[in-house]
Amino acid sequence: MKPTCRVKNLIDWLPGSTIWAGKRFYQRHDVHMIDFYYWDISGPGAGIENIDLGFGKLSLAATRSQEAGGSYTFSSQDIYNSSKDTANDVFDVRLAGLETNPDGVLELGVDYGRANTTDDYRLADGASKDGWMFTAEHTQSMLKGYNKFVVQYATDAMTTQGKGIPQGSYGSTFDIGEGDDQLHYVDRYVNNNGKLWRILDHGAISLGDRWDLMYVGMFQKQDLDNDLGTDWWTVGVRPMFKWTPIMSTLLEVGYDNVKSQQTGDRNNQYKITLAQQWQAGDSIWSRPAIRLFATYAKWDEKWGYIKDGDNTLRYAASNNSGFNTTSRGDNDEWSFGAQMEIWW
Numbered sequence: 334m335k336p337t338c339r340v341k342n343l344i345d346w347l348p349g350s351t352i353w354a355g356k357r358f359y360q361r362h363d364v365h366m367i368d369f370y371y372w373d374i375s376g377p378g379a380g381i382e383n384i385d386l387g388f389g390k391l392s393l394a395a396t397r398s399q400e401a402g403g404s405y406t407f408s409s410q411d412i413y414n415s416s417k418d419t420a421n422d423v424f425d426v427r428l429a430g431l432e433t434n435p436d437g438v439l440e441l442g443v444d445y446g447r448a449n450t451t452d453d454y455r456l457a458d459g460a461s462k463d464g465w466m467f468t469a470e471h472t473q474s475m476l477k478g479y480n481k482f483v484v485q486y487a488t489d490a491m492t493t494q495g496k497g498i499p500q501g502s503y504g505s506t507f508d509i510g511e512g513d514d515q516l517h518y519v520d521r522y523v524n525n526n527g528k529l530w531r532i533l534d535h536g537a538i539s540l541g542d543r544w545d546l547m548y549v550g551m552f553q554k555q556d557l558d559n560d561l562g563t564d565w566w567t568v569g570v571r572p573m574f575k576w577t578p579i580m581s582t583l584l585e586v587g588y589d590n591v592k593s594q595q596t597g598d599r600n601n602q603y604k605i606t607l608a609q610q611w612q613a614g615d616s617i618w619s620r621p622a623i624r625l626f627a628t629y630a631k632w633d634e635k636w637g638y639i640k641d642g643d644n645t646l647r648y649a650a651s652n653n654s655g656f657n658t659t660s661r662g663d664n665d666e667w668s669f670g671a672q673m674e675i676w677w
Contacts, residue, residue, distance in 0.1 A: 347384050354379040359394055360427065362470065362483075364535045366547045366571055367587070371483065371533060372468055374423045374444060374497040386428075394425040398498050419456070420449045421490075421499045433471065442468040446491050446499030461525050464490035466497050478545075480536035485529075492529040492555060500525065527557035537617055540572075545617035547571040555594070561649060562594035571617075578615040583608045583624070595649040598635035600660070605629050608672075621675040631665035 337355030342348060355377065362372035380394030399418045424445045431439040447463040448456060456462060466487040473480045490499035535549040548570045555562035569587035576582065585606040592599045605628070612622035637660030639648045650656045 347381070350381055350384045352381050359396060359425075360392065364533070364549050364551075365537075366535070366549050366569060366585075367567065369551075370496050371485065371531065372442065372470075372497055374425050376423075376498075378423075380425070389428050389431045392425075392427045392429070394423075396423050396425070397421065398423070398500075419451075419454075422447050422449060423498060425497070434473075436474040438472050440468075440470045440472070442466075442470075444468075444491065444497045446497070448490065448499060459526070461489035464488045464492065464499055464525065466491040466495075475536075476538035476540070478536060478538035480534065480538070483531070483533040485531040485533075487529040489527065490525045492527050492557065493525045495529050495531065495553070495555065524557065524559060524561060526559070527555065527562060529556070530554045543575045545573040545575070547573075547617060557594065560595040564592040564594070566590040573610075573617045575615050579611055579613070581610045581612065581615075583610055593636045593649045596636045596651045598651050600632070600634040600636060602630065602632035602634075604631075620677070621673065624672045624674070626670060626672060628668045629665070630668070632661055633663045634660040636660060 337353055337357040339351050339353040341351045343352050344350065357378075358375045359373075359378070359380075360382070361370055361375060363370040374394070374396045376396040376398045378394055378396030380392065382390075382392035382394070384391040384393075398421050424447075425442065426444075427440060427442040429438070429440040431441070433439045444466040445463065446466070448460075450456060464487060466485065468483065468485045470481055470483045473482075485495075487495055491497065493500040531551065531553045533549075533551040533553075535547075535551075537545070537547045539545050550568045551566070553563075553565045555565075567587070567589045569585065571583060571585040573581050573583045583606075585608075586603070588601075588603040590599055590601050606626055607628075608624040608626035610622050610624045612619040634652070636649055636651050637658030639650050639656050639658055650658050652658065652660050652662065
């Protein structure tokens with residue numbers, strides 16, 4: 334539950350617009366099938382949305398989020414004393430409902446994120462205080478559903494999460510000692526200098542009276558100055574066959590490939606899930622739903638992260654580096670279970 338006050342048509346010369354203040358989920362954009370939010374600035378804030386410009390609707394918002402350990406202070410020169418949460422502000426501008434073709438609309442957005450440190454605290458040396466994210470999303474209504482094509486670009490503080498919230502300005506890192514194959518403390522590090530690109534296509538459609546389909550395909554490149562970025566490919570499909578208005582069978586097939594910027598190695602994983610489902614309706618979106626499922630997953634991971642003393646992921650390494658990493662190697666597994674999904 335998010336406490337929010339909303340008032341519609343408060344300003345006569347902005348008919349249809351809504352002024353709001355409080356804590357809310359704000360116009361979130363996600364891929365439901367993989368539970369991935371690619372545009373989400375939710376949090377406490379204020380704004381005005383759905384200003385009718387005639388050719389589209391304009392929304393303006395400002396929200397705030399907290400980043401644990403985002404800044405630090407000194408007890409004496411060059412001695413780190415303690416860290417403190419940093420307040421990160423986001424200023425969001427969106428123009429939606431731009432008609433581009435029959436049954437097709439475009440939404441454009443610009444997000445600016447900025448870190449605000451508490452008095453006597455500061456960001457880690459070299460950290461980016463702010464960053465930008467630009468989004469263009471085309472939605473095509475089709476086959477009793479939709480297809481969304483998304484292009485995003487982010488800089489510096491907006492690259493860490495890649496969804497419109499600035500973070501990643503604080504941490505520690507280690508390096509490999511010369512000749513001893515050991516990790517040694519180096520310095521405070523930053524994880525928010527760089528760039529991020531994302532190309533995404535996803536949708537949900539009906540293929541007839543008995544068949545529905547969800548699908549996703551995405552490439553994301555996170556190019557960071559500290560070489561901890563990744564190239565991520567993901568594809569997936571989820572067809573649904575409806576036996577009755579309340580009973581269906583689902584098959585989900587997914588594949589992920591993640592390349593380490595630091596090592597150049599790739600991790601691969603795919604999974605196949607078969608589920609028998611009972612749901613409150615005959616749509617692939619119908620909820621609540623109860624499922625009995627079986628999943629087979631196989632992965633071949635060539636790299637992983639080395640953990641430091643406080644169990645934080647700092648450094649990427651190949652499996653043949655001699656270090657213990659988070660890599661699961663080459664393996665597979667079966668899993669069986671029951672699941673209930675409820676949301677509104």
